[in-house]
Amino acid sequence: MKLLLIALLVSMSNTSCQDKYPDLEDGLYAEFVTNKGTMVAKLFYDKVPVMVANFVGLAEGTHPKLDDSLKGKPFYNGVTFHRVMDKFMIQGGDPTGTGTGSAGYKFFSEFDTDLSHDKAGILSMANSGGLDTNGSQFFITEIPKQNLDAFYADGSLKNCGAPRVSCHSVFGELVKGIEVQDTISNVKVTPGSNKPIEDVVIQQLNIIRKGKDAKAFDAAKVFTEQEPLLPQKLKELEAKTQEILKEKAKEAANNFKKANADIPGEVKEFPTGLVMILEANPNGVTPKPSDQVLIDCTGLFEDGRFFFSTMESDAKRYDQFNEDAAKQGAYQPFAMPYNESATLVPGFREAMLNMNVGDKARIFVPGYLGYGASGRGPVPPNANLIFDLVIVSIK
Known part of the structure:
Protein backbone atom coordinates (compact mmCIF):
# COMPACT_ATOMS: atom_id res chain seq x y z
CA MET A 1 0.00 0.00 0.00
CA GLU A 238 11.16 30.97 -54.71
CA ALA A 239 9.69 28.79 -57.47
CA LYS A 240 6.28 29.11 -55.87
CA THR A 241 6.76 32.88 -55.77
CA GLN A 242 7.48 32.94 -59.49
CA GLU A 243 4.26 31.07 -60.16
CA ILE A 244 2.31 33.57 -58.04
CA LEU A 245 3.88 36.50 -59.89
CA LYS A 246 3.28 34.95 -63.31
CA GLU A 247 -0.40 34.36 -62.59
CA LYS A 248 -0.86 37.92 -61.40
CA ALA A 249 1.09 39.23 -64.38
CA LYS A 250 -1.21 37.40 -66.80
CA GLU A 251 -4.18 39.29 -65.41
CA ALA A 252 -2.24 42.57 -65.51
CA ALA A 253 -1.19 41.89 -69.12
CA ASN A 254 -4.82 41.38 -70.15
CA ASN A 255 -5.72 44.68 -68.49
CA PHE A 256 -2.84 46.33 -70.35
CA LYS A 257 -4.15 45.09 -73.70
CA LYS A 258 -7.66 46.32 -72.96
CA ALA A 259 -6.48 49.72 -71.75
CA ASN A 260 -4.32 50.22 -74.85
CA ALA A 261 -6.63 48.72 -77.48
CA ASP A 262 -6.79 52.04 -79.37
CA ILE A 263 -3.01 52.28 -79.86
CA PRO A 264 -2.03 51.52 -83.49
CA GLY A 265 0.20 48.55 -84.04
CA GLU A 266 0.43 44.78 -83.87
CA VAL A 267 -0.06 43.13 -80.48
CA LYS A 268 2.69 40.60 -79.83
CA GLU A 269 2.70 38.28 -76.85
CA PHE A 270 5.83 36.39 -75.88
CA PRO A 271 6.18 33.14 -73.89
CA THR A 272 8.14 35.01 -71.23
CA GLY A 273 5.11 37.18 -70.38
CA LEU A 274 6.24 40.28 -72.31
CA VAL A 275 3.46 42.00 -74.28
CA MET A 276 4.29 44.47 -77.05
CA ILE A 277 2.12 46.76 -79.16
CA LEU A 278 4.48 47.34 -82.08
CA GLU A 279 4.13 50.14 -84.63
CA ALA A 280 6.68 48.99 -87.18
CA ASN A 281 8.62 51.25 -89.51
CA PRO A 282 8.07 49.70 -92.97
CA ASN A 283 11.58 50.78 -94.00
CA GLY A 284 13.25 49.92 -90.74
CA VAL A 285 16.68 48.35 -90.81
CA THR A 286 17.41 45.44 -88.52
CA PRO A 287 20.55 46.21 -86.50
CA LYS A 288 23.33 43.64 -86.32
CA PRO A 289 24.39 42.13 -82.97
CA SER A 290 27.64 44.05 -83.28
CA ASP A 291 25.76 47.38 -83.56
CA GLN A 292 24.87 49.84 -80.86
CA VAL A 293 21.46 51.46 -81.08
CA LEU A 294 20.15 54.73 -79.69
CA ILE A 295 16.95 54.31 -77.67
CA ASP A 296 14.37 56.77 -76.42
CA CYS A 297 11.97 55.59 -73.77
CA THR A 298 9.44 56.59 -71.15
CA GLY A 299 8.74 54.42 -68.11
CA LEU A 300 5.34 54.19 -66.45
CA PHE A 301 3.95 52.21 -63.57
CA GLU A 302 1.09 49.81 -64.21
CA ASP A 303 -1.43 52.45 -63.13
CA GLY A 304 -0.04 55.01 -65.60
CA ARG A 305 2.12 57.00 -63.20
CA PHE A 306 5.37 58.36 -64.69
CA PHE A 307 8.78 57.47 -63.28
CA PHE A 308 11.33 58.13 -66.04
CA SER A 309 11.86 59.46 -69.56
CA THR A 310 14.64 60.29 -71.97
CA MET A 311 12.16 62.40 -73.96
CA GLU A 312 11.57 66.01 -73.00
CA SER A 313 8.15 65.98 -74.68
CA ASP A 314 6.98 63.04 -72.54
CA ALA A 315 8.37 64.55 -69.36
CA LYS A 316 6.36 67.69 -70.08
CA ARG A 317 3.27 65.69 -71.06
CA TYR A 318 3.28 63.93 -67.69
CA ASP A 319 4.11 67.20 -65.92
CA GLN A 320 7.47 65.80 -64.76
CA PHE A 321 9.85 68.02 -66.71
CA ASN A 322 12.97 68.99 -64.78
CA GLU A 323 14.82 72.02 -66.10
CA ASP A 324 18.03 71.27 -64.20
CA ALA A 325 18.03 67.74 -65.58
CA ALA A 326 17.48 69.15 -69.06
CA LYS A 327 20.52 71.43 -68.71
CA GLN A 328 22.58 68.38 -67.76
CA GLY A 329 21.52 66.55 -70.92
CA ALA A 330 19.10 64.09 -69.33
CA TYR A 331 16.60 64.19 -72.19
CA GLN A 332 18.39 62.38 -74.96
CA PRO A 333 18.52 58.81 -76.27
CA PHE A 334 20.94 56.35 -74.70
CA ALA A 335 23.16 53.83 -76.46
CA MET A 336 22.89 50.08 -76.00
CA PRO A 337 24.46 47.08 -77.76
CA TYR A 338 21.87 45.30 -79.87
CA ASN A 339 22.46 41.90 -78.25
CA GLU A 340 21.92 39.94 -75.05
CA SER A 341 24.76 41.75 -73.29
CA ALA A 342 22.69 44.95 -73.11
CA THR A 343 22.46 46.10 -69.49
CA LEU A 344 18.68 46.41 -69.48
CA VAL A 345 15.99 44.66 -67.48
CA PRO A 346 15.13 41.36 -69.24
CA GLY A 347 11.73 42.44 -70.56
CA PHE A 348 13.03 45.70 -72.00
CA ARG A 349 15.99 43.92 -73.62
CA GLU A 350 13.68 41.30 -75.15
CA ALA A 351 11.47 44.03 -76.63
CA MET A 352 14.46 45.93 -78.04
CA LEU A 353 15.77 42.81 -79.77
CA ASN A 354 12.41 42.40 -81.52
CA MET A 355 12.47 45.92 -82.99
CA ASN A 356 14.07 47.59 -86.00
CA VAL A 357 15.32 51.15 -86.43
CA GLY A 358 12.37 53.54 -86.44
CA ASP A 359 10.00 51.10 -84.71
CA LYS A 360 7.86 52.38 -81.86
CA ALA A 361 6.36 50.18 -79.18
CA ARG A 362 4.42 50.27 -75.95
CA ILE A 363 5.38 47.25 -73.89
CA PHE A 364 4.14 45.56 -70.74
CA VAL A 365 6.98 44.18 -68.62
CA PRO A 366 5.91 41.86 -65.77
CA GLY A 367 7.74 42.44 -62.50
CA TYR A 368 9.83 39.29 -62.77
CA LEU A 369 11.17 40.57 -66.13
CA GLY A 370 11.70 44.03 -64.66
CA TYR A 371 13.50 44.96 -61.46
CA GLY A 372 12.31 41.83 -59.66
CA ALA A 373 12.11 41.32 -55.93
CA SER A 374 14.70 44.02 -55.21
CA GLY A 375 13.10 46.90 -57.10
CA ARG A 376 15.24 49.90 -57.92
CA GLY A 377 15.01 53.60 -57.13
CA PRO A 378 11.37 54.65 -57.47
CA VAL A 379 10.36 51.18 -58.71
CA PRO A 380 9.09 48.98 -55.84
CA PRO A 381 9.77 45.23 -55.69
CA ASN A 382 7.94 43.04 -58.24
CA ALA A 383 6.32 46.04 -59.94
CA ASN A 384 4.84 45.49 -63.40
CA LEU A 385 5.99 48.26 -65.74
CA ILE A 386 4.99 49.89 -69.01
CA PHE A 387 7.53 51.39 -71.39
CA ASP A 388 7.11 53.49 -74.52
CA LEU A 389 10.24 52.98 -76.56
CA VAL A 390 11.69 53.95 -79.90
CA ILE A 391 14.77 52.62 -81.68
CA VAL A 392 16.01 56.00 -82.90
CA SER A 393 19.04 54.96 -84.97
CA ILE A 394 22.16 52.88 -85.14
CA LYS A 395 24.97 54.73 -83.42
Whole structure:
Protein backbone atom coordinates (compact mmCIF):
# COMPACT_ATOMS: atom_id res chain seq x y z
CA MET A 1 0.00 0.00 0.00
CA LYS A 2 2.88 2.36 0.87
CA LEU A 3 4.59 1.70 -2.49
CA LEU A 4 1.32 2.25 -4.31
CA LEU A 5 0.86 5.60 -2.56
CA ILE A 6 4.36 6.74 -3.49
CA ALA A 7 3.82 5.72 -7.12
CA LEU A 8 0.53 7.57 -7.14
CA LEU A 9 2.13 10.73 -5.74
CA VAL A 10 4.92 10.60 -8.35
CA SER A 11 2.36 10.09 -11.11
CA MET A 12 0.30 13.03 -9.85
CA SER A 13 3.42 15.20 -9.74
CA ASN A 14 4.34 14.42 -13.38
CA THR A 15 0.79 14.95 -14.52
CA SER A 16 0.50 18.30 -12.75
CA CYS A 17 3.71 19.45 -14.42
CA GLN A 18 2.35 18.71 -17.88
CA ASP A 19 -1.15 19.89 -16.98
CA LYS A 20 -0.11 23.20 -15.49
CA TYR A 21 -2.16 24.83 -18.24
CA PRO A 22 -5.14 22.46 -18.68
CA ASP A 23 -6.91 24.85 -21.05
CA LEU A 24 -4.16 24.62 -23.67
CA GLU A 25 -4.93 22.41 -26.66
CA ASP A 26 -2.50 19.72 -27.79
CA GLY A 27 0.74 21.21 -29.02
CA LEU A 28 4.28 22.23 -28.21
CA TYR A 29 4.71 25.26 -25.93
CA ALA A 30 7.44 27.38 -24.39
CA GLU A 31 6.91 28.78 -20.91
CA PHE A 32 8.97 31.92 -20.21
CA VAL A 33 9.19 32.40 -16.45
CA THR A 34 10.69 35.87 -15.98
CA ASN A 35 11.19 38.25 -13.09
CA LYS A 36 8.36 40.31 -14.61
CA GLY A 37 5.86 37.47 -14.94
CA THR A 38 5.21 34.40 -17.05
CA MET A 39 4.47 34.11 -20.77
CA VAL A 40 3.50 30.99 -22.71
CA ALA A 41 4.07 30.67 -26.46
CA LYS A 42 2.70 28.05 -28.80
CA LEU A 43 5.46 26.76 -31.11
CA PHE A 44 4.66 26.07 -34.78
CA TYR A 45 6.60 22.82 -35.08
CA ASP A 46 4.33 21.59 -37.87
CA LYS A 47 5.09 24.61 -40.12
CA VAL A 48 8.71 25.53 -39.32
CA PRO A 49 10.11 22.41 -37.64
CA VAL A 50 13.76 23.42 -37.84
CA MET A 51 13.19 26.81 -36.19
CA VAL A 52 11.27 25.15 -33.39
CA ALA A 53 13.82 22.33 -33.08
CA ASN A 54 16.57 24.93 -32.70
CA PHE A 55 14.69 26.74 -29.93
CA VAL A 56 13.58 23.59 -28.10
CA GLY A 57 17.03 22.02 -28.41
CA LEU A 58 18.59 25.07 -26.79
CA ALA A 59 15.94 25.29 -24.07
CA GLU A 60 16.43 21.63 -23.16
CA GLY A 61 20.20 21.49 -23.70
CA THR A 62 19.92 18.83 -26.42
CA HIS A 63 20.91 20.90 -29.45
CA PRO A 64 23.39 18.97 -31.61
CA LYS A 65 25.45 22.11 -32.33
CA LEU A 66 25.95 23.08 -28.72
CA ASP A 67 29.45 22.91 -27.31
CA ASP A 68 29.92 19.93 -25.00
CA SER A 69 30.22 22.30 -22.04
CA LEU A 70 26.66 23.54 -22.71
CA LYS A 71 24.97 20.24 -23.44
CA GLY A 72 22.49 19.01 -20.88
CA LYS A 73 21.96 22.53 -19.55
CA PRO A 74 18.92 24.78 -20.19
CA PHE A 75 20.58 27.40 -22.42
CA TYR A 76 18.03 30.16 -21.87
CA ASN A 77 17.76 29.97 -18.07
CA GLY A 78 19.32 33.10 -16.60
CA VAL A 79 19.55 34.87 -19.98
CA THR A 80 18.14 38.41 -20.17
CA PHE A 81 15.94 40.37 -22.52
CA HIS A 82 18.82 42.63 -23.51
CA ARG A 83 16.92 44.82 -25.99
CA VAL A 84 13.43 46.21 -25.39
CA MET A 85 11.60 48.72 -27.57
CA ASP A 86 8.18 50.07 -26.68
CA LYS A 87 5.64 49.69 -29.51
CA PHE A 88 7.97 47.24 -31.24
CA MET A 89 9.41 44.16 -29.51
CA ILE A 90 11.50 42.58 -26.77
CA GLN A 91 14.61 40.61 -27.70
CA GLY A 92 16.50 37.94 -25.80
CA GLY A 93 18.56 34.80 -26.22
CA ASP A 94 22.05 36.31 -25.99
CA PRO A 95 24.00 34.74 -23.09
CA THR A 96 26.33 37.76 -22.99
CA GLY A 97 23.48 40.28 -22.76
CA THR A 98 25.25 42.53 -25.27
CA GLY A 99 23.30 41.73 -28.45
CA THR A 100 26.36 40.19 -30.11
CA GLY A 101 26.44 36.84 -28.33
CA SER A 102 25.18 33.48 -29.54
CA ALA A 103 25.18 29.77 -28.84
CA GLY A 104 28.28 29.40 -31.01
CA TYR A 105 26.72 28.57 -34.38
CA LYS A 106 24.55 30.03 -37.16
CA PHE A 107 22.01 28.35 -39.40
CA PHE A 108 19.77 28.92 -42.42
CA SER A 109 16.33 30.53 -42.38
CA GLU A 110 13.01 28.67 -42.64
CA PHE A 111 9.77 30.38 -43.66
CA ASP A 112 6.11 29.51 -44.08
CA THR A 113 3.68 31.70 -46.02
CA ASP A 114 1.00 31.20 -43.34
CA LEU A 115 3.15 32.82 -40.65
CA SER A 116 3.44 36.57 -40.27
CA HIS A 117 4.38 39.28 -37.78
CA ASP A 118 0.75 40.38 -38.03
CA LYS A 119 -0.13 40.75 -34.37
CA ALA A 120 1.25 41.33 -30.90
CA GLY A 121 2.98 38.38 -29.26
CA ILE A 122 4.64 36.88 -32.34
CA LEU A 123 7.77 34.88 -31.49
CA SER A 124 10.40 35.15 -34.21
CA MET A 125 14.09 34.70 -34.88
CA ALA A 126 16.45 37.64 -34.61
CA ASN A 127 19.28 37.72 -37.14
CA SER A 128 22.01 40.01 -38.44
CA GLY A 129 20.77 40.06 -42.03
CA GLY A 130 20.77 37.62 -44.89
CA LEU A 131 19.53 34.06 -44.79
CA ASP A 132 22.13 32.23 -42.72
CA THR A 133 22.63 34.28 -39.56
CA ASN A 134 20.07 32.71 -37.22
CA GLY A 135 21.30 31.46 -33.86
CA SER A 136 19.95 31.64 -30.33
CA GLN A 137 18.46 35.15 -30.32
CA PHE A 138 14.72 35.71 -30.68
CA PHE A 139 12.18 38.49 -30.23
CA ILE A 140 8.50 38.87 -29.33
CA THR A 141 6.47 41.61 -31.01
CA GLU A 142 4.36 44.15 -29.13
CA ILE A 143 2.50 45.34 -32.24
CA PRO A 144 2.04 44.03 -35.81
CA LYS A 145 5.26 44.35 -37.82
CA GLN A 146 4.64 42.79 -41.24
CA ASN A 147 7.67 44.60 -42.66
CA LEU A 148 9.71 41.91 -40.90
CA ASP A 149 8.02 39.14 -42.89
CA ALA A 150 9.93 37.24 -45.57
CA PHE A 151 6.92 37.67 -47.86
CA TYR A 152 5.12 40.56 -49.48
CA ALA A 153 1.36 40.93 -49.04
CA ASP A 154 0.71 39.01 -52.27
CA GLY A 155 2.57 35.98 -50.92
CA SER A 156 5.69 36.45 -53.03
CA LEU A 157 9.07 36.00 -51.38
CA LYS A 158 11.34 38.97 -50.74
CA ASN A 159 14.94 39.03 -51.91
CA CYS A 160 16.05 38.05 -48.42
CA GLY A 161 19.71 37.87 -49.33
CA ALA A 162 19.85 41.52 -50.37
CA PRO A 163 21.28 44.20 -48.06
CA ARG A 164 18.84 45.98 -45.72
CA VAL A 165 16.00 43.54 -46.48
CA SER A 166 14.35 42.26 -43.29
CA CYS A 167 13.33 38.60 -43.35
CA HIS A 168 12.67 37.01 -39.97
CA SER A 169 11.39 33.50 -39.29
CA VAL A 170 8.21 33.36 -37.25
CA PHE A 171 8.06 30.18 -35.16
CA GLY A 172 5.51 30.83 -32.41
CA GLU A 173 3.09 33.20 -30.72
CA LEU A 174 2.09 34.04 -27.17
CA VAL A 175 -1.11 32.41 -25.96
CA LYS A 176 -0.70 33.56 -22.36
CA GLY A 177 1.01 36.52 -20.74
CA ILE A 178 0.73 39.14 -23.48
CA GLU A 179 0.50 41.71 -20.70
CA VAL A 180 3.91 40.56 -19.45
CA GLN A 181 5.39 41.28 -22.88
CA ASP A 182 3.92 44.77 -22.64
CA THR A 183 5.39 45.24 -19.15
CA ILE A 184 8.84 44.20 -20.33
CA SER A 185 8.73 46.44 -23.40
CA ASN A 186 7.99 49.40 -21.12
CA VAL A 187 10.79 48.99 -18.58
CA LYS A 188 13.23 51.86 -18.23
CA VAL A 189 16.26 51.63 -20.49
CA THR A 190 19.73 53.12 -20.39
CA PRO A 191 19.59 56.55 -22.09
CA GLY A 192 20.65 56.30 -25.70
CA SER A 193 20.14 52.53 -25.84
CA ASN A 194 17.42 49.88 -25.66
CA LYS A 195 19.02 47.93 -22.82
CA PRO A 196 16.99 47.73 -19.59
CA ILE A 197 18.53 49.56 -16.64
CA GLU A 198 17.52 46.64 -14.42
CA ASP A 199 17.92 43.19 -15.94
CA VAL A 200 14.79 41.43 -17.18
CA VAL A 201 15.73 37.80 -16.64
CA ILE A 202 14.37 34.57 -18.07
CA GLN A 203 14.51 32.60 -14.85
CA GLN A 204 13.29 29.43 -16.54
CA LEU A 205 12.33 28.54 -20.09
CA ASN A 206 10.34 25.32 -19.96
CA ILE A 207 9.12 23.29 -22.92
CA ILE A 208 5.64 21.83 -22.48
CA ARG A 209 4.44 18.95 -24.64
CA LYS A 210 0.75 18.18 -24.85
CA GLY A 211 -0.51 15.36 -27.03
CA LYS A 212 1.10 12.46 -28.87
CA ASP A 213 2.65 14.47 -31.73
CA ALA A 214 4.24 17.08 -29.48
CA LYS A 215 5.65 14.43 -27.17
CA ALA A 216 7.17 12.66 -30.17
CA PHE A 217 8.91 15.80 -31.44
CA ASP A 218 12.65 15.04 -31.24
CA ALA A 219 14.34 18.44 -31.53
CA ALA A 220 17.89 17.13 -31.98
CA LYS A 221 16.85 14.67 -34.69
CA VAL A 222 14.72 17.23 -36.55
CA PHE A 223 17.51 19.81 -36.57
CA THR A 224 20.15 17.32 -37.66
CA GLU A 225 18.08 15.85 -40.47
CA GLN A 226 16.17 18.87 -41.77
CA GLU A 227 18.44 21.89 -41.29
CA PRO A 228 20.70 20.91 -44.25
CA LEU A 229 17.60 20.83 -46.47
CA LEU A 230 16.58 24.45 -45.82
CA PRO A 231 18.37 26.01 -48.84
CA GLN A 232 16.43 23.63 -51.12
CA LYS A 233 13.22 24.44 -49.25
CA LEU A 234 13.88 28.12 -49.95
CA LYS A 235 14.37 27.38 -53.66
CA GLU A 236 10.98 25.71 -53.68
CA LEU A 237 9.45 28.81 -52.09
CA GLU A 238 11.16 30.97 -54.71
CA ALA A 239 9.69 28.79 -57.47
CA LYS A 240 6.28 29.11 -55.87
CA THR A 241 6.76 32.88 -55.77
CA GLN A 242 7.48 32.94 -59.49
CA GLU A 243 4.26 31.07 -60.16
CA ILE A 244 2.31 33.57 -58.04
CA LEU A 245 3.88 36.50 -59.89
CA LYS A 246 3.28 34.95 -63.31
CA GLU A 247 -0.40 34.36 -62.59
CA LYS A 248 -0.86 37.92 -61.40
CA ALA A 249 1.09 39.23 -64.38
CA LYS A 250 -1.21 37.40 -66.80
CA GLU A 251 -4.18 39.29 -65.41
CA ALA A 252 -2.24 42.57 -65.51
CA ALA A 253 -1.19 41.89 -69.12
CA ASN A 254 -4.82 41.38 -70.15
CA ASN A 255 -5.72 44.68 -68.49
CA PHE A 256 -2.84 46.33 -70.35
CA LYS A 257 -4.15 45.09 -73.70
CA LYS A 258 -7.66 46.32 -72.96
CA ALA A 259 -6.48 49.72 -71.75
CA ASN A 260 -4.32 50.22 -74.85
CA ALA A 261 -6.63 48.72 -77.48
CA ASP A 262 -6.79 52.04 -79.37
CA ILE A 263 -3.01 52.28 -79.86
CA PRO A 264 -2.03 51.52 -83.49
CA GLY A 265 0.20 48.55 -84.04
CA GLU A 266 0.43 44.78 -83.87
CA VAL A 267 -0.06 43.13 -80.48
CA LYS A 268 2.69 40.60 -79.83
CA GLU A 269 2.70 38.28 -76.85
CA PHE A 270 5.83 36.39 -75.88
CA PRO A 271 6.18 33.14 -73.89
CA THR A 272 8.14 35.01 -71.23
CA GLY A 273 5.11 37.18 -70.38
CA LEU A 274 6.24 40.28 -72.31
CA VAL A 275 3.46 42.00 -74.28
CA MET A 276 4.29 44.47 -77.05
CA ILE A 277 2.12 46.76 -79.16
CA LEU A 278 4.48 47.34 -82.08
CA GLU A 279 4.13 50.14 -84.63
CA ALA A 280 6.68 48.99 -87.18
CA ASN A 281 8.62 51.25 -89.51
CA PRO A 282 8.07 49.70 -92.97
CA ASN A 283 11.58 50.78 -94.00
CA GLY A 284 13.25 49.92 -90.74
CA VAL A 285 16.68 48.35 -90.81
CA THR A 286 17.41 45.44 -88.52
CA PRO A 287 20.55 46.21 -86.50
CA LYS A 288 23.33 43.64 -86.32
CA PRO A 289 24.39 42.13 -82.97
CA SER A 290 27.64 44.05 -83.28
CA ASP A 291 25.76 47.38 -83.56
CA GLN A 292 24.87 49.84 -80.86
CA VAL A 293 21.46 51.46 -81.08
CA LEU A 294 20.15 54.73 -79.69
CA ILE A 295 16.95 54.31 -77.67
CA ASP A 296 14.37 56.77 -76.42
CA CYS A 297 11.97 55.59 -73.77
CA THR A 298 9.44 56.59 -71.15
CA GLY A 299 8.74 54.42 -68.11
CA LEU A 300 5.34 54.19 -66.45
CA PHE A 301 3.95 52.21 -63.57
CA GLU A 302 1.09 49.81 -64.21
CA ASP A 303 -1.43 52.45 -63.13
CA GLY A 304 -0.04 55.01 -65.60
CA ARG A 305 2.12 57.00 -63.20
CA PHE A 306 5.37 58.36 -64.69
CA PHE A 307 8.78 57.47 -63.28
CA PHE A 308 11.33 58.13 -66.04
CA SER A 309 11.86 59.46 -69.56
CA THR A 310 14.64 60.29 -71.97
CA MET A 311 12.16 62.40 -73.96
CA GLU A 312 11.57 66.01 -73.00
CA SER A 313 8.15 65.98 -74.68
CA ASP A 314 6.98 63.04 -72.54
CA ALA A 315 8.37 64.55 -69.36
CA LYS A 316 6.36 67.69 -70.08
CA ARG A 317 3.27 65.69 -71.06
CA TYR A 318 3.28 63.93 -67.69
CA ASP A 319 4.11 67.20 -65.92
CA GLN A 320 7.47 65.80 -64.76
CA PHE A 321 9.85 68.02 -66.71
CA ASN A 322 12.97 68.99 -64.78
CA GLU A 323 14.82 72.02 -66.10
CA ASP A 324 18.03 71.27 -64.20
CA ALA A 325 18.03 67.74 -65.58
CA ALA A 326 17.48 69.15 -69.06
CA LYS A 327 20.52 71.43 -68.71
CA GLN A 328 22.58 68.38 -67.76
CA GLY A 329 21.52 66.55 -70.92
CA ALA A 330 19.10 64.09 -69.33
CA TYR A 331 16.60 64.19 -72.19
CA GLN A 332 18.39 62.38 -74.96
CA PRO A 333 18.52 58.81 -76.27
CA PHE A 334 20.94 56.35 -74.70
CA ALA A 335 23.16 53.83 -76.46
CA MET A 336 22.89 50.08 -76.00
CA PRO A 337 24.46 47.08 -77.76
CA TYR A 338 21.87 45.30 -79.87
CA ASN A 339 22.46 41.90 -78.25
CA GLU A 340 21.92 39.94 -75.05
CA SER A 341 24.76 41.75 -73.29
CA ALA A 342 22.69 44.95 -73.11
CA THR A 343 22.46 46.10 -69.49
CA LEU A 344 18.68 46.41 -69.48
CA VAL A 345 15.99 44.66 -67.48
CA PRO A 346 15.13 41.36 -69.24
CA GLY A 347 11.73 42.44 -70.56
CA PHE A 348 13.03 45.70 -72.00
CA ARG A 349 15.99 43.92 -73.62
CA GLU A 350 13.68 41.30 -75.15
CA ALA A 351 11.47 44.03 -76.63
CA MET A 352 14.46 45.93 -78.04
CA LEU A 353 15.77 42.81 -79.77
CA ASN A 354 12.41 42.40 -81.52
CA MET A 355 12.47 45.92 -82.99
CA ASN A 356 14.07 47.59 -86.00
CA VAL A 357 15.32 51.15 -86.43
CA GLY A 358 12.37 53.54 -86.44
CA ASP A 359 10.00 51.10 -84.71
CA LYS A 360 7.86 52.38 -81.86
CA ALA A 361 6.36 50.18 -79.18
CA ARG A 362 4.42 50.27 -75.95
CA ILE A 363 5.38 47.25 -73.89
CA PHE A 364 4.14 45.56 -70.74
CA VAL A 365 6.98 44.18 -68.62
CA PRO A 366 5.91 41.86 -65.77
CA GLY A 367 7.74 42.44 -62.50
CA TYR A 368 9.83 39.29 -62.77
CA LEU A 369 11.17 40.57 -66.13
CA GLY A 370 11.70 44.03 -64.66
CA TYR A 371 13.50 44.96 -61.46
CA GLY A 372 12.31 41.83 -59.66
CA ALA A 373 12.11 41.32 -55.93
CA SER A 374 14.70 44.02 -55.21
CA GLY A 375 13.10 46.90 -57.10
CA ARG A 376 15.24 49.90 -57.92
CA GLY A 377 15.01 53.60 -57.13
CA PRO A 378 11.37 54.65 -57.47
CA VAL A 379 10.36 51.18 -58.71
CA PRO A 380 9.09 48.98 -55.84
CA PRO A 381 9.77 45.23 -55.69
CA ASN A 382 7.94 43.04 -58.24
CA ALA A 383 6.32 46.04 -59.94
CA ASN A 384 4.84 45.49 -63.40
CA LEU A 385 5.99 48.26 -65.74
CA ILE A 386 4.99 49.89 -69.01
CA PHE A 387 7.53 51.39 -71.39
CA ASP A 388 7.11 53.49 -74.52
CA LEU A 389 10.24 52.98 -76.56
CA VAL A 390 11.69 53.95 -79.90
CA ILE A 391 14.77 52.62 -81.68
CA VAL A 392 16.01 56.00 -82.90
CA SER A 393 19.04 54.96 -84.97
CA ILE A 394 22.16 52.88 -85.14
CA LYS A 395 24.97 54.73 -83.42
